[in-house]
Amino acid sequence: MLKRYLILSALLVCFLTAHTDLYGQENNKQIAADLVEIAEGVLNETKAIVQACDMFIQAAETDPNNIKANFMAGQLCLETTKKPLASKYFKRVASLDAEYRFDINYLIARGYQYDQDYDNALKYYNLYRTKAIEEKNYRGLDRKMLSDVERRIFECENAKNYRANPANYKIVNVGGAINSEWDDYAPVLNEDETLMIFTSRRQEGNLNPDVFEDNFYYEDIFYSVKENGKWSPAQNIGENVNTLYFDSNIALSADGKFLYLFNDENGGDIYVSENLGNNEWSSPEPMDGAINSSFAENSISTLDGNTIFFSSNRPGGRGELDLYVATRDNRGNLTKVKNLGPTINTEYDEESPFIDYDGKTLYFSTRGREGMGGFDIFKTEYDSTTQEWSEPVNLGYPINTPDNDVFFVSTKDGKRGYYASVREDGMGFTDIYMVTVPDNSEGSETLAKEAEDLEKPDNKNVEANIQAKEEPETEETEEPAEMQPVIVMLKVRDADTRMPLESRVRLRTVEGNLEAGYERVEDGLYRFEVTTPEPTEYMLTVESDGYLFKNLKAKLPGTSPEGTEINRSIELTKLRTGVSSVLRNIYFDFNKATFTKDSYFELNKLERLLQENANISVEIAGHTDNIGAKAYNKDLSQARANAVVSYLANKGIDRRRLQAVGYGEEKPLASNDNEKDGRELNRRVEFRVVGE
Known part of the structure; x- marks a missing residue:
């Protein structure tokens, strides 16, 4: 069904490209209306919102005055990884008809919040807030509760503070051995950090060759082992654990012997699989004891299987999802289940607990507290003397973002953590990242300690503060001058x-x-x-x-x-036909057409530009220096241009908007007589706008 809609959409776009000059604006209006109808069919008969979103965007760019195309483009952007683009289309709706939706300013603000443009987000949230107060008797379904608006304003104010004072974290994509061009998430590791298990919706290695209704492959569980300090290429964990449908891991015991999984039966239960050795795992079975219920149990964490933290929406909690702890009794049965209480749980959702190896530090995600939006990662510590949890601390930006940040796990030494996120240097949709606290002093801090220090308003230089604490006090020592930024x-x-x-x-x-x-x-x-x-x-x-x-x-x-x-x-420079730019930060492996990990930041910026300007077509041009045969250089430059086009197309950019051309050594920017100021400049990829 989806394939038929995609073919119809492609034919319309081809017709538009070929006949725009001949038929003009009226024809564009009709094509946009047809694209809207096709996109609505996709939504009615499938769950392929990414493809539907692309169609609505194409319709909105074909006819910027089509109010439905613009509204649906904005709405579906908010439901996909294109969230930062939503404001553009909602603002068009507001300019065409300010009364089209009661909550249009709220929706504009949501897009700006996801785009981390907090000043504009606050501006539009406050515009909506004023309107909602003035028209307090309006009861339409498109009215947002004032409490929701106040929460969003609070999130944006928090985010501005976190962004102005970013935490000293190093966040690095774990690379192509684990991440793919699809969604990769929910990393879990054993205590010696030699085994990573995660969930992926990739095509390669998936047990099911078909896609789900959303046009993405089914979830399968994959694993990678660390060999000589590097992660090996990920492999499917096997048929004992994975089925032909959705399978997702949620935790791994410290010794790597027990893998915990989510099963959507019975409202959502937690299952467990045992490591049989030689990369073989037993068939998952429901967990014993009182953890599973007729309600949802979504996530779990345990060090030894005797004390288990988990999330559930069972009755008696403070919000939809709360965090609980279960302990085994004298007979070894998991019968004691306790809500973690108001210090941790709020009226919002709490999710993805991770109990650290010290047995007292708990990381978790929440939609509440001093968050930036969506789920934010917090940490708290248990005091065995008072038997109370400390006030949770937000790990801050750049770990947390306005989107959902969940399923964070730490390493045994506390120096690293792993989680999944949609970031500017991602290789696919969602990627797995490693978080590291830079070791700038002899006394290395943990992630939790670093977060606490950075929240202090007078902490301008964490490293200097740590060193000052470690040096012995002497009466004669002169105080060092304060370092200025x-x-x-x-x-x-x-x-x-x-x-x-x-x-x-x-x-x-x-x-x-x-x-x-x-x-x-x-x-x-x-x-x-x-x-x-x-x-x-x-x-x-x-x-x-x-x-x-x-x-x-x-x-x-x-x-x-x-x-x-x-x-x-x-x-x-404004985008217009004829303008060009060198993509100097796209790098290839030597003598190959495969990207290095440093290329993805630039590629994703180019993808965003093309997403935001769906009316332009571009030429992707590959260039080389003059080392080697001319024919070989021409082929290599063409292959590199093709690689850029393929990456953009896989991220949703219509291939008809992209032309790949390899010029080889024909168009140098500088002399090829030396490396640094010549040949290095000539090995490049450019893009040029060839149509609007």
Whole structure:
């Protein structure tokens, strides 16, 4: 059924591309209306919301005045990984008919919140809040409760604070041995960090060759082992555990002997499989005792199988999902089940507990507390003397985001953690990441300790504070001068008009993804604080709707007693036919057309640009230096251009908008006489807008 709709959609787009000049605007309106009808059919008969979303976006770009196409494009963006694009389409709806939806400003704000544009999100949430108060008697289904709006405003204010003071975490994609171009999530590890088990909706290795109604492959459980410090290519865990339908892991015992799984029978139960050796696992069986009920049990964590933390929506909780603990009695039966209480559980959902190896630190995710939106990861510690849990602490940005951040697990030494997220350097939809606390001192902190320190308002330099605590006190010692941050003042302008340009900006380290906090000073002016103690190479990213993005590398000095201020101006060029840009941060393995892990950040920026500007077509051009035979270089450059096109197409960009051309060594930017200033510049990928 879905295939038929996709064919109809493709035929319409081809017709549009071929005959736009001939038939003009009226024809565009009809094609957009037809695309809307096809997309509605997809929604009615399948669950393929990603494909339906693409069709609504295409319809909205074909006819920007089609209010239904724009509204549905925004609505489905909020239900997919395209959430940051939603505001664009909801704002069009509001401009076409301000009364189309009572909650249109709320929906615009949701898109901005997901896009981490908190100033605009707060602006539109407050616009909706004012309207809801003024029209308090309105009772339509499109009215959002004021309590919900207040919560969103609270989340945005929290997020602004977390973003301005990012935690000192290094977040790294675990790479292609584990991650795929599909969804990969729910990583669990044994205590010596040599075995990782996770859930994936990939095609390769899946027991079921067919896709589900949403046009993605079924969930299967995969595993990888660490060999010589590297993760081996992931393999399917096998037919004893996986079925032809949905199978997902949720926990692994510390010794790696017991794998816990979610089974959707009986409202949602927890099953367990035993490691039989030689990568063989037993058929999963329901857990014993009082953990499973006729209600949902979604997640679990245990060190030894005697004390078990889990989530459930059974009656008696404070919210929909609460966290519970179960313990075995003297006979070894899991009969004692206790709600973890109001210190941890809220009126919102609590999910994905992970009890650390110290037996007292509990990580979990919640929709409540001082979150940024969706689920945020928190940690709490149990005091055996008072028999109480400490007030939970948010792990902060960049671990937490406005989207759902769940199923975080820590390593035994507390220096690393693993979780899944949709991030700018992802290889697929959802990827698995490793979180590391940089070891800048002899006394290494745990993730939990780092989060606590960074929440203190006077903590400008965690490393300096730690070192100061460790050095013995002496009466004669002179206090070291306080280190001042590097201030980067960034002005963004339109390249044609030279006017200030509102943009999305980010400054992060090239190695490690440590991020500088920033604030918007005024239109187009942003102030960053860089607190790394040593000179460090940073990547500056600047994006604005309808403009070419820029990713620039710069080596910034470290903190100093005097402080440093750097002023930088960036000009962005409007997207129009003929403009081009070099994608300098797309790298290939030597003499191959396969990407290195450093390429995905740039590729995903290009994907977002094409998603936001669905009316443009581009040429992807591959170039080489003059080392090697001309014919070989031409083939290699073509293969690299093809690789970029394939990646973009797999992320949902219509192939008809993409042309791959390999120019080989024909169009050098510099002399090929030397490496650094010549051949290195000539080995590149460019994109050029060839149609609007």
